[in-house]
Amino acid sequence: MTMSRFKRADLAAQFHKQFAQFNSAPAERVKIDPEAAAIMLKEVQGYLSPDKPTIQRIYDNVHMAIHGRNQACAEEDRLNVPSRETVRREIRALDPFYVEVARNGEAAARKKFFPVKWVTPND
Numbered sequence: 001m002t003m004s005r006f007k008r009a010d011l012a013a014q015f016h017k018q019f020a021q022f023n024s025a026p027a028e029r030v031k032i033d034p035e036a037a038a039i040m041l042k043e044v045q046g047y048l049s050p051d052k053p054t055i056q057r058i059y060d061n062v063h064m065a066i067h068g069r070n071q072a073c074a075e076e077d078r079l080n081v082p083s084r085e086t087v088r089r090e091i092r093a094l095d096p097f098y099v100e101v102a103r104n105g106e107a108a109a110r111k112k113f114f115p116v117k118w119v120t121p122n123d
Contacts (some may be wrong), residue, residue, distance in 0.1 A: 032086070036079040039065050044090045048102035059087045 032040070043061045047053060053061075063081050070078040100109035 032082055033079050035069075036066060036082060039069065039079075040082050040087060040090060044087065044094070047091050047094065048099060050103060050105075052103050055088050055091055056084075058091060059084045062087055 040062050043058055043065055046061060047055070047058050066079050066081045097109055097113050100112055
């Protein structure tokens with residue numbers, strides 16, 4: 001007797017849900033300073049460029065911008081640089097359609113995201 005694909009997917013989802021209950025210790029998150037977050041978001045907008053910068057390049061820009069800001073302030077007012085993963089998550093949170101428009105143009109975005117019109121043959 002074989003299990004249908006949907007039945008296997010349902011069992012996998014149930015297993016995942018039960019496993020998550022055992023592994024549900026909340027991850028400790030570090031809050032980002034609002035000024036550091038503003039710098040990061042400004043630099044993340046640079047990802048929407050026809051130059052197609054990489055996520056690593058955007059992270060380097062965030063790092064340099066915060067480092068430059070830290071050079072001009074006292075030791076106790078310095079900002080922590082967000083992790084590369086935090087920057088990556090912010091980039092991935094951008095609307096994929098707008099990212100495609102900004103990086104590759106409107107025609108490429110329409111081709112990638114809009115449904116294909118099916119043409120039915122004449123009877």
